[in-house]
Amino acid sequence: MCGIFGMTGVGAVAGTLKALKLLEYRGYDSAGIAARREGRIDICKTEGRVAKLEELVCSLKETDVAIGHTRWATHGAVCTANAHPFLSQNGKFAIVHNGIIENYLELKKKLGDDVHFTSQTDSETAAHLLERNYQGNVLDAVLHTARQLKGSFAIVITTVYDEKLYAIKSKSPLIAGISQKGACFCSDIRCVSHWATSVAVTPDNTVAELSSDGVRFFDFSGNPLSVPFFAPEKAEAYESVEGDFMLKEIREIPARLRIAKEGYVRSGGLHLSAEEARRLKRIYLIGCGTAYNSGLQVAAVARQWLNLDIFSVIASEFIYDNYIADGRSLFFFISQSGETADTVRAAERVTKSGGLTYAVTNTSESSLTFVCKRTTNIYAGAEYAVASTKAYNCQLQTLTLLLLDLGRMRGSVSDALYMEIFGGMNFLPEAIGDIIDNSRILINLAETIKDCSAVFYIGRTADYPTACEGSLKLKEISYLHSEAYPAGELKHGTLALMDPAVAVVAISTCDALRDKMASSITEVTSRGARVISVSPDVFTDATPVILPKIHPALAGIVSVVPLQLLAYYVAKALGRDVDKPRNLAKSVTVE
Numbered sequence: 001m002c003g004i005f006g007m008t009g010v011g012a013v014a015g016t017l018k019a020l021k022l023l024e025y026r027g028y029d030s031a032g033i034a035a036r037r038e039g040r041i042d043i044c045k046t047e048g049r050v051a052k053l054e055e056l057v058c059s060l061k062e063t064d065v066a067i068g069h070t071r072w073a074t075h076g077a078v079c080t081a082n083a084h085p086f087l088s089q090n091g092k093f094a095i096v097h098n099g100i101i102e103n104y105l106e107l108k109k110k111l112g113d114d115v116h117f118t119s120q121t122d123s124e125t126a127a128h129l130l131e132r133n134y135q136g137n138v139l140d141a142v143l144h145t146a147r148q149l150k151g152s153f154a155i156v157i158t159t160v161y162d163e164k165l166y167a168i169k170s171k172s173p174l175i176a177g178i179s180q181k182g183a184c185f186c187s188d189i190r191c192v193s194h195w196a197t198s199v200a201v202t203p204d205n206t207v208a209e210l211s212s213d214g215v216r217f218f219d220f221s222g223n224p225l226s227v228p229f230f231a232p233e234k235a236e237a238y239e240s241v242e243g244d245f246m247l248k249e250i251r252e253i254p255a256r257l258r259i260a261k262e263g264y265v266r267s268g269g270l271h272l273s274a275e276e277a278r279r280l281k282r283i284y285l286i287g288c289g290t291a292y293n294s295g296l297q298v299a300a301v302a303r304q305w306l307n308l309d310i311f312s313v314i315a316s317e318f319i320y321d322n323y324i325a326d327g328r329s330l331f332f333f334i335s336q337s338g339e340t341a342d343t344v345r346a347a348e349r350v351t352k353s354g355g356l357t358y359a360v361t362n363t364s365e366s367s368l369t370f371v372c373k374r375t376t377n378i379y380a381g382a383e384y385a386v387a388s389t390k391a392y393n394c395q396l397q398t399l400t401l402l403l404l405d406l407g408r409m410r411g412s413v414s415d416a417l418y419m420e421i422f423g424g425m426n427f428l429p430e431a432i433g434d435i436i437d438n439s440r441i442l443i444n445l446a447e448t449i450k451d452c453s454a455v456f457y458i459g460r461t462a463d464y465p466t467a468c469e470g471s472l473k474l475k476e477i478s479y480l481h482s483e484a485y486p487a488g489e490l491k492h493g494t495l496a497l498m499d500p501a502v503a504v505v506a507i508s509t510c511d512a513l514r515d516k517m518a519s520s521i522t523e524v525t526s527r528g529a530r531v532i533s534v535s536p537d538v539f540t541d542a543t544p545v546i547l548p549k550i551h552p553a554l555a556g557i558v559s560v561v562p563l564q565l566l567a568y569y570v571a572k573a574l575g576r577d578v579d580k581p582r583n584l585a586k587s588v589t590v591e
């Protein structure tokens, strides 16, 4: 959440603006750039999107040092005054910040009444502290400030006193990048990998100083640190799309599943020793949002063939609970970005207590991969729409492969079952391609759903997580009220909400539970609600969206696709900004 960037080099303002466009998925409430030139720092900032900043930024003269920010508000309303960068009172320092300075009220008090704050943010405190701490040496002022801050922060600083950039990093992500054209600090490795020849992941509790000689790192006491630089994996070039990223990304699912399967095989599968696999007692699948739903889904499937306890836990809940995390517990931390603060914190907790940790991610060099012992890439390719789609399908397939491998090592998955499911994956791209090619029915259904007062998604066992993901997609991009329920649970409260203004999406892929779902559908239609069934079967009184028959262990990878498309078309019918829904961000780097 919040994208920060700072660069030195020719055309720093234009370079920063370009970077902010790539970082906008991290937050898009407001944006701003500070340009440092001899003796002064000029700022241009605005409420709204980077596109609006682009119209205004011509007021800034080009220069060699600039910092920029794209905001997802935590402290203070969405307005230009609360947009970053912030200047110190004397105008000699400017900062951009990602994270939360938890002790900002205490620090504000310490700064005293002479310091005039121009915003309601926690971030501005850092700019004033730098001014207060400056006694002729910028690095000392930065180190002193770093020691005073509590919370999570990646802060990039420019100053009139020299042409360097400085950064303070604790918990929030910060990459340093170097190229022939200049050097930068940035929130996101993908954003720098197009042009940087060499990058470093800044460790926690570090101050960094970027000058024409390169980047130097220090701990908060000022002791030099050695941080390795490496050549980044080239990210796909950011292309603008005609239409929406979300639809483009759904259309990529078939191809991405093929790539992900090949990638998994190439990577050598589950890197667990026979002894570790044999001793296991339990598995945890931990994530947030869509990533959590993917864990929920795979747990429901793998429970059928792994003789182990499998728990899916929301990362922010896991941190404060008391789950067993010893050497007999295997943890899969699932995160498209690898930067979600709650997931990273949960992984840190487990690492300390000796659990076996895996990052299952789309970003192989991220905060999460640095915390976890092992990493498995999901190969979904860059995902820009805030609502995650193709990453979910790839997470499901990769986790299924990992747990199948584990089952084989432990002897609970026979070679025949393994081959059935592994081979079944070859049919997924075509099955999903057919659903995408026949979206007309979903476009029509979207028209009927868009005026509903609420949309409920129901399913049993492995279809329930699919219901959760369908419901999440709909609420985040259409803003319609939506909930997911295990179908059998409806009668314990939620049936009270059924009336003709309500729609129910019933997902049913399990033959053995077909009749149970038929009863649930009758329960809601007899209370006036309209029902859409998503199933290989047809149900009385429900409008059918027909699914192809797929191996039950893989059904969720397919059945979610019409739900992703339905959410997309409902949001379009309501005129929503599908790729950048209100109040959300793609990468949530605050707890």
Ligand code: G6P
Binding pocket: 287, 288, 289, 290, 291, 334, 335, 336, 337, 338, 339, 340, 343, 386, 387, 388, 584, 585, 586, 587, 588
């Ligand atoms: C945010 C995004 C969701 C995403 C979740 C977890 O809430 O808007 O789309 O599922 O974060 O993100 P991660 O990168 O950890 O998968």
